[in-house]
Amino acid sequence: xxxxxxxxxxxxxxxxxxxxxxxRRLGPLPDAGPSLIDVVAASGLTGRGGADFPVGYKWRxxxxxxxxxxxxxxxxxxxxxxxxxxxxxxxxxxxxxLDGAFLAASAVGAKQVVLYIGxxxxxxxxxxxxxxxxxxxxxxxxxxxxxAPARYVAGTSSAAVHLVNAGVATPTSNPPTPHERGVDGxxxxxxxxxxxxxxxxxxxxRQLPGTLLVTMAGGVQRPGVLEVERETTIGEAxxxxxGATEPSQAVLIGGYFGSWIExxxxxxxxxxxxxxxxxxxxxxxxxxxMLPASRCAVCEVAGIMRYLAGExxxxxxxxxxxxxxxxxxxxxxxxxxxxxxxxLRMRRWAAEAPGRGGxxxxxxxxxxxxxxxQTFGDEFAQHPPHLRRSA
Amino acid sequence: xxxxxxxxxxxxxxxxxxxxxxASVVLGIxxxxxxxxxxxxxxxxxxxHRNLSLxxxxxxxxxxxxxxxxPFTHLGWLTAVVPFSSYYRTFWLGLGTIAFELLLAVVATSxxxxxxxxxxxxxxxxxxxxxxxxGVLHGLGTGTDAFSVWFFPLTVICVGAVLTALGYRLIAxxxxxxxxxxxxxxxxxxxxxx
Amino acid sequence: xxxxxxxxxxxCDGHGMCAELLPELIRLDDWGYPxxxxxxxxxxxxxxxxxxxxxxxxxxxxxRRVSEAA
Numbered sequence: 001x002x003x004x005x006x007x008x009x010x011x012x013x014x015x016x017x018x019x020x021x022x023x024r025r026l027g028p029l030p031d032a033g034p035s036l037i038d039v040v041a042a043s044g045l046t047g048r049g050g051a052d053f054p055v056g057y058k059w060r061x062x063x064x065x066x067x068x069x070x071x072x073x074x075x076x077x078x079x080x081x082x083x084x085x086x087x088x089x090x091x092x093x094x095x096x097x098l099d100g101a102f103l104a105a106s107a108v109g110a111k112q113v114v115l116y117i118g119x120x121x122x123x124x125x126x127x128x129x130x131x132x133x134x135x136x137x138x139x140x141x142x143x144x145x146x147x148a149p150a151r152y153v154a155g156t157s158s159a160a161v162h163l164v165n166a167g168v169a170t171p172t173s174n175p176p177t178p179h180e181r182g183v184d185g186x187x188x189x190x191x192x193x194x195x196x197x198x199x200x201x202x203x204x205x206r207q208l209p210g211t212l213l214v215t216m217a218g219g220v221q222r223p224g225v226l227e228v229e230r231e232t233t234i235g236e237a238x239x240x241x242x243g244a245t246e247p248s249q250a251v252l253i254g255g256y257f258g259s260w261i262e263x264x265x266x267x268x269x270x271x272x273x274x275x276x277x278x279x280x281x282x283x284x285x286x287x288x289x290m291l292p293a294s295r296c297a298v299c300e301v302a303g304i305m306r307y308l309a310g311e312x313x314x315x316x317x318x319x320x321x322x323x324x325x326x327x328x329x330x331x332x333x334x335x336x337x338x339x340x341x342x343x344l345r346m347r348r349w350a351a352e353a354p355g356r357g358g359x360x361x362x363x364x365x366x367x368x369x370x371x372x373x374q375t376f377g378d379e380f381a382q383h384p385p386h387l388r389r390s391a
Numbered sequence: 392x393x394x395x396x397x398x399x400x401x402x403x404x405x406x407x408x409x410x411x412x413x414a415s416v417v418l419g420i421x422x423x424x425x426x427x428x429x430x431x432x433x434x435x436x437x438x439x440h441r442n443l444s445l446x447x448x449x450x451x452x453x454x455x456x457x458x459x460x461x462p463f464t465h466l467g468w469l470t471a472v473v474p475f476s477s478y479y480r481t482f483w484l485g486l487g488t489i490a491f492e493l494l495l496a497v498v499a500t501s502x503x504x505x506x507x508x509x510x511x512x513x514x515x516x517x518x519x520x521x522x523x524x525x526g527v528l529h530g531l532g533t534g535t536d537a538f539s540v541w542f543f544p545l546t547v548i549c550v551g552a553v554l555t556a557l558g559y560r561l562i563a564x565x566x567x568x569x570x571x572x573x574x575x576x577x578x579x580x581x582x583x584x585x
Numbered sequence: 586x587x588x589x590x591x592x593x594x595x596x597c598d599g600h601g602m603c604a605e606l607l608p609e610l611i612r613l614d615d616w617g618y619p620x621x622x623x624x625x626x627x628x629x630x631x632x633x634x635x636x637x638x639x640x641x642x643x644x645x646x647x648x649r650r651v652s653e654a655a
Contacts, residue, residue: 119583146582147582147583149579149580149581149582149583151576151579151580154580159580163580163582167581167582168577168580168581168582169580169582170576170577170580171595172595173593173594173595173596312576313573313576313580314569314572314573314575314576315569315573315594315595316569316594316595316597316618317568317569317597317599317614317616317617317618318594318614318616318618320569320572321568321615321616321618322614322616325615349615352614352620356594356614356618356620357594358593358594358595422642425600432605433600433601433602433605434602434605434606434640437602437640437642504644505639505644508644509596509643509644567598567599568599568616569598569599
């Protein structure tokens with residue numbers, strides 16, 4: 001088989017691809033086992049949930065301590081507000097995801113699969129439920145479906161595991177990590193749905209699809225999910241989404257934990273996560289947002305910081321109070337104009353917050369803000385007061 | 392040996408135990424209230440709380456030993472550990488035994504806090520709120536001079552101090568600034584039916 | 586064997602006792618939560634560090650061997 005794409009097959013408007021159709025198109029689920037781990041490691045596949053972590057390495061460390069008792073947690077929480085790719089994949093290609101999950105379970109020695117699906121992603125959950133019902137019994141009985149609360153940090157690995165174990169989706173302290181002690185105390189492999197879809201194709205063709213899913217957002221004519229080759233540039237992806245609605249000033253790559261890049265530098269960047277890493281950037285959860293030149297960058301950043309501050313689980317002081325202080329300072333600059341004391345304090349708080357939370361929420365938010373201060377340095381230094389916040 | 396000396400020591404040590412225990416409870420409450428100033432750091436409050444608690448046990452030990460050893464009282468060693476097993480003022484003395492054992496549990500778990508973890512330690516430590524009033528009642532019910540000119544006012548002062556501190560504690564609520572937002576967030580991310 | 590300080594950020598309630606006992610290595614941020622100097626603890630401060638660990642009201646502070654992962 002040549003390189004397959006994740007969204008090959010039934011047209012998306014026609015809904016989920018059923019089991020029979022899936023098997024007809026791709027063949028049955030390949031036999032797997034621990035040998036699949038080497039294939040995954042050799043492919044260089046990295047996670048598509050946001051952290052971009054080498055998948056083979058993850059599987060290897062879980063398999064090493066599994067002893068047959070591991071758990072695979074399929075992460076379909078998609079808490080990132082602008083991201084749509086996971087939902088789309090669950091709705092349209094549920095069997096790719098289930099294939100990936102069962103392959104992973106076989107490879108690492110897991111006897112439980114948990115489908116962790118965002119509570120507000122109704123068609124996605126319906127689709128996964130129906131797809132599960134079509135699977136053979138020996139697969140079905142391994143699986144349970146759990147609803148992920150619709151909050152940002154609920155998609156974090158430790159929060160997902162905490163919800164399954166204790167009924168509340170707050171991040172937990174490590175040690176131990178979910179990989180060491182997760183669901184029911186067993187080593188738990190938490191993997192994004194898109195990553196598992198890649199595995200489903202990799203196991204059949206011995207090569208990765210060569211494409212990725214991204215969500216185009218903000219000032220493009222046709223916002224939404226695109227499947228693009230790794231060598232696609234951001235400029236090409238924008239063109240595929242119908243082009244910009246108006247001249248843009250910057251691009252946010254990687255969603256709310258991502259980085260801002262000036263438009264001139266952004267358009268020529270390749271979407272390939274490895275290529276972005278060389279620039280100190282990350283594709284993250286795959287959201288690519290275009291900021292029109294007519295919008296006020298400072299106000300946009302302030303709005304996102306307020307959101308991120310509000311999504312703190314309030315378990316750690318440095319995160320809850322630190323992000324709130326940073327968001328308040330951004331809002332003051334946005335509404336009342338630049339003032340040097342806020343800028344100074346923001347630098348101090350931004351330097352103090354990272355690494356002092358129980359999860360990576362403050363780190364991601366501060367990285368977002370630092371990239372904003374770098375890309376929009378002039379705007380922050382010379383911002384006039386706005387009487388009204390822009391949306 | 393002078394029996395009267397043993398008897399005075401028992402009563403005296405009992406009174407000192409009451410004062411030390413009450414002071415310790417007050418300091419424990421002040422610690423929970425996170426009371427501090429520029430000249431009074433928190434480790435002073437907690438350090439005093441610990442030291443006074445240990446001293447309480449010392450005087451309590453003296454109180455118990457002199458009471459049992461005293462031939463006049465006809466108390467056996469059993470009465471020190473089995474509540475309500477004495478002939479003399481069975482109920483009120485039994486309260487003392489209970490208070491003693493509760494305090495032992497509180498202090499023992501505090502010394503072993505690193506091994507048993509914070510959660511278990513905290514639950515057992517709440518027993519201190521039971522040990523203190525039981526001890527006070529024991530003092531009023533057992534002592535021949537419970538309502539004497541010196542012991543009764545002493546008891547009133549100790550009770551007043553603890554009740555005042557308790558009052559502050561109940562009014563103040565949680566001193567953890569994250570208590571409310573954490574609870575709100577937890578409520579928002581509770582598991583619902585899939 | 587070199588040791589370093591580690592704090593369980595979720596358990597920490599900002600009591601600040603650690604900063605009182607070990608100001609050489611721990612200071613408090615604007616909201617009373619500890620900022621801990623990284624790296625191994627100097628030998629002469631080890632007894633104080635142990636005391637700070639012991640006295641944390643919620644047992645959030647711990648000593649870890651330097652070679653252990655964060």
